[in-house]
Amino acid sequence: MACNLAIAGVTGAVGQEFLKILEQRDFPFDSLKMLASSRSAGKKFKFKRKEYTVEELRKNSFKNIDIALFSAGGERSREFAPAAVEEGAVVVDNSSAFRMSPDIPLVIPEINPQKIKEHKGIIANPNCSTIVGIVPVWPLHKANQLKRMIVSTYQAASGAGTSAMMELENQSKQLLEGKEPTCKAFKYQIAFNIFSHDSDIGPNGYNTEEMKMVNETHKIFDTADIGITCTCIRVPVFRTHCESINLEFTDPISPEQVKDLLSTAPGVSLIDDAENNRFPMPVDATGKDDIFVGRIRQDESVPDKRAINIWVAGDQLRKGAALNAVQIAEKLL
């Protein structure tokens, strides 16, 4: 089976990752349409040795398209995804536009692939930090129901796009040369500094990145019975989000059980070598498909050995965004 494929937002950080992953996985397609804003129309990209010209994303861009991968921001998804669906395409949308709509599936193929077939034209891809965090938590929750999850993130600049990665590079050079850093993509200095995530803050004090982790996890795990709280932080790393996760389960669970469960879990790799102090790092996960897990420890601050600490690292442009969407598209075929 093959299909007519469109990529909306092809010039962005995730759009470029779509191309890499489709090529690496030899995704079957009959035709490929590259779409972006009018500003980027006319740019050319190679894909499988053939050159493609970027066309302007319009409502009439989707004639004969079977699958459209969207990563052009929430506003463009809201404007153009319904037009694509009207033309008969299935949209896999990487923005936050439709994630919490009750009749739109929010899918991580390792967790709830059965939801894909319930789609009515649009399937939503979860937020990067949600995917990176919960892929390894799911097999544990299936074995021993999760009661509470406390997450602190260490998020890379790339989550805010290509301009943010360039800003980290530029500011690092400026500071190393003794100059004042220029802040554009981020409000505050990112080089040699860390700050609370740059998303809007709601009346409860949580930023939208943190609330995505709470709400998306409840939807994907299909239960609101898990207490989830999250603190999202940006760190001066180009790619790969890391997360320190504390998990409280219903029944006792040991680090050995966690390692056993994760050693066969799809999409998960263990790096947990205490002797060499060797655990997941951004340099391990960058460009890789799996979520890497280590520092698996019993948390003795909860009685009855029901709590566990883990440390995860995952490339948020790959599994956290483009790869997860391509995996959904593969299951659609």
Place this chain on the structure above:
Amino acid sequence: MACNLAIAGVTGAVGQEFLKILEQRDFPFDSLKMLASSRSAGKKFKFKRKEYTVEELRKNSFKNIDIALFSAGGERSREFAPAAVEEGAVVVDNSSAFRMSPDIPLVIPEINPQKIKEHKGIIANPNCSTIVGIVPVWPLHKANQLKRMIVSTYQAASGAGTSAMMELENQSKQLLEGKEPTCKAFKYQIAFNIFSHDSDIGPNGYNTEEMKMVNETHKIFDTADIGITCTCIRVPVFRTHCESINLEFTDPISPEQVKDLLSTAPGVSLIDDAENNRFPMPVDATGKDDIFVGRIRQDESVPDKRAINIWVAGDQLRKGAALNAVQIAEKLL
């Protein structure tokens, strides 16, 4: 009142900070002796416009010394601090050598200053990440007994000394020039990367940095009834440790109560401006005395509004090390 003062380990990152802080606070002294390893003997440093020559740290270095500030590593503290005490000096020791000895006070002046007078010659300074984390937790615990504390750290390179800060700078330059980074001070790449803390890992899977947070907090708060668990991570920042801290109390507590309690707490400054997404960052805390606190939120994952999330930043060379020791010395006078 004044005294004859000695600094052991004056050439290190904390030693240099001792000099800055003693000068800034106009610490009263009659004489000052600068001590370091034989390798550094002969080096010269200015202090209050006078030049001092570094002498080799020996057992007979402490004749007529009243107060000796030690930051020369645990091994040297174990070797030389008893000799200083024998000569009649009071040692304020920044190493981990004596912290958990039952009859040696472990002091944060904002928390347990009354322990200073119980000393038998040595007073221990807590670990940097412990001080940064618990200075703002203490006033909350006094108001509403703490039941559980879950900490994830974001620790600067400077915690591993001057060579680690230089390594962050060198590696950043190398990577920006497309070169391979040279790893010496740390086993793994620190520039544009993060990794689990570089201290030894015990049989329970926790590294010594994490266990210091647990054990030192119990000793300083004078209770082992608080469940504490910790994940310690290095980030590519030169100075200032940050920590994401989840706190569960005995009784309900609101973010407003926490802000009220912290707004008058000694050694604490609030930066908690949700409208401008302005919260504590390393660039705020570096070179400052206070621990900065923000992101004060109700954690709804625990029933009855008994849990709070906070985010803290503190210069671990100042309050996390040198300043805390100098404050102890001031109280000794």
